[in-house]
Amino acid sequence: MKRDNRPFIHRNADLIRQESVMSLQALAIILFFVSPFSACQTSNPDLVKEEIPYTIVRLCTPCHGEDLKGNIAQSLLDGSWQFGARPTDIFRAIKFGNPQAGMPSWGGLLSDSDIDTLVSYLLRAEKRQGLSRPPIPSTLETQDYQIQIEVLAEGFDRPWGIAFIDSNRALVTEQSGQLRIVENDELRKDPVKGLGAVLGRGQGGLFDVVVDPNFEENGWVYISMTHSLGDKETDERKQARLAPMMTKVIRGRISANHWTDEQVLFEAPHQTYISGGSHFGGRMIIDTDGYLFFSIGDRDSINHAQDLSRPNGKIHRIHADGTIPLSNPFYGQEKAILSIYSYGNRNPQGLALHPQTGELWSTEHGPLGGDELNIILSGVNYGWPVICHGINYNGELISEFTHQEGMEQPIYYWRPSIAPCGLDFYRGDLFPKWKNRLLLGSLKQEELQLLNIKDQRVIYNETILKNVGRIRQVITGPEGAIYILLNRPGALLRLTPDSVQI
Template structure:
């Protein structure tokens, strides 16, 4: 039995074991739903991963990896994390399970790291044994480093071939996103050991770093796999306006900062161009910015009204966006949780059929979104 089938079988375990604090009910175009609080007291939770035994791992940007087991947040953090730094937008970021986690207990962490040369985004793999990480190994480090504390990106995903995708932001230094000899401002595709994946566009081109898959990306904080096509979908922060949803294609330049639908924070234009030959157009964009973070397709049976829809969390505008997309065109867009008042950091499809959300706060929470009835 594969690990993803094993995960699907944990649905009843989750429903039976999570002690729920039932919150308010919300309305949407297609159904009434409510939020159930699973855990609270987390310091800026950033990512969530479901384990085959029905427990879940939660990263705190403040530098801790936590476990929700038997429906409760354990008091003690997982030990053995790699050395990392918490500064600005950096800290402990994404957690992702190896596709064969049920057999090898391997997981991957993205995080900010500092040396005398500055800060950067790193990825380490490790083995989870009880409540400790062992065999911790750094497999990727974006170079060069810089003094910036912004735009680490850090979202990760696996494709159907078992290759790992890692997003690295432009570090707040926008021109780096067009420099393919600089690891900033793009998505890197690699094996589980950090080696360049076969077929990467830079393998036969000395001007492109060999782990690059795409570039011209500003700061990706949403990454998910399309349930039907297997394509990797991302979204990224624009400046003032120009948040984008993109489908990753090998060797594609997504344009930042040569083209954008946003303007500088000062109010001045970054560029007058929204299109250029050889640069991809987004599937969808927001203007004004919503500050997107977290991203998941709904694939469960608990809420059939939302089957196949894409959900995106929003930090700045404090909401959850539902998108119905067919033929790569947004046919419906609905804002949810607009009265909730919380910054949504991550959105995950749970093995129980619920949507799981993380709120970005010093007292961050883990919520399940379920039908009201």
């Protein structure tokens, strides 16, 4: 048999086309037997009460059941969505499908308007059932452990980052602009006062928080955030859409619940700021040598990721006081942003240090598929958007290439997208079988994955928690428990072995 030497993305596109043809053939058979009169015979009379062509809904029933409550595929009315709960997630799942999960693509048959109508119908039908998100379970079973789940704190407004001050206190950022303190497993009522206003719309706002390794001596707390050049008197919605913005890094101290001694550590040249509210990156970490790493997404200006005179689409490295290390790979290079450590990064929102090797690992949001797990090395080009393992949101190719000389391949990539975010190597003693394994949170799939890594390869991954909310961050606590920050609901969870009391 002749070998197909085309780039994998081309072969994958052909596979998708073939699956679409098969889906259309299956649909033709379905529609042949479905007439307008058969709608009256459905076991769910509510299906025909909506102002929606019944033949569109009928596409769902062979797999999801006549009442949409499940058949060979899951229920569409139980509050759990396999490929993401936002309307845009459901839209993309219908339009592009998920061949690996047996979900056909319907974009070749249904118009975008038809799909929008179907998504609205499904969400209304779900609401009509009186269903809400399933409660967070109190226990779960994995391959290695029976685990107890505690909801430590609720009521956060889009929590983003978490850092422990000591065994009893943790700082939590809210994307809306508040810095909160969790003390003795309870959320303090009042946020930290004195932190300047942050534009918290779109994907912008207050991002990560990191506590200095020598916090007991110096008290420094590091924060990443959106910085806007807009007039603060301008309507915030208009400002979020029009004002030039970029990710900024500051540090300060907390005294009597007040933010003090603020210093700006990184603020990009203002001429590099970009309008629009997406792809800020924002994750930070301090390594064992005291370097502060932080990510800035491409800000939806994809070609900037390859431009060293632009801060976006990069991972940066500075000293903890904001000065630039002389050993940075582009230090002294004309027009380069001197803090750049790696480039060609689309939107990294997970950073973790390997406990044994000290390597910096990163998760990066891809477009429609092509989320990446990378080891970040000095001066290395990670390829975006020249090479890519995903496609654009409209189904078109971003690049013809998945590989190119001089550009680093990911250690692992996800297709379709899971929207990986929080990342941490497990470093505690409560789960000894998980020592040095990688914990990874997913926004879109709303799951916590456990990755077994050997020789810089993912041997296998296990989904250990699912459908509890969008997992923004996961970290190992001082006592070895696993802490998870959730968006929708805004909550902090703690995972411990079932036999352990904290």
